[in-house]
Amino acid sequence: MAELSSESILAACVAIDGRGVLIEAREDAQRVDLLLRLLDRGATLVVDPRTVCVRRGKALYATVPAGLGGKVEIRGIGPVAMPNLEEAPVALVAVVLDASPRLPEDRRTRRIAGVDVPVIALGPNEPSAPIKVEYALKALAK
Incomplete structure (x- = not known):
């Protein structure tokens, strides 16, 4: 069975130093909270609340679905x-x-549109969550 080359997921996306970070949460308010804190630290919005992920070669790109770009519902x-x-x-x-x-059991990845992407888990009320995302991006991301 062939893998999908694109996938729409319920996740926001920001870019930090040109690299995309997908943000997933059970509750919209938690997703938007982390999104806003990352934007406050210099990240750039790609999209919220739904991201279309497209595989190009071995890379995965977060893209903006029609009509969703340039707005965040706060x-x-x-x-x-x-x-x-x-x-x-x-x-x-x-x-x-x-x-x-406290410590990850192992290095987790999520397969999206045929590409394995590193995953970090965060608590909803951690003041350090945006900083942890930045560290994880440096340590885990390719």
Whole structure:
């Protein structure tokens, strides 16, 4: 069976130093919270809340579905227009869980559109979460 060459996932995406980080969470508010904290640290919005991931060769790119670019819905404020990129090469998936593990059991990856992407798990209320994403991007991403 052939693997998909594209996949639409419920995840935001930001670019940090030109590399895409997909942000997944059970709750929209948790996803947007981490997204906003990363933007505050200098990341660039690609898309929220749905990302289309497209495989090109051995690389995976986060792209913006029609009509979703340039806005983030912030609770208590509503949709806010922001500058965004049309795509970014995906290097990491950040998953917001109920609590983050003290130490990862092993190096986890997620297969998206036929490409294995490193995964980091974060707790929803960690002030250091954006910094952990930046460190993971340096340590785990290709």
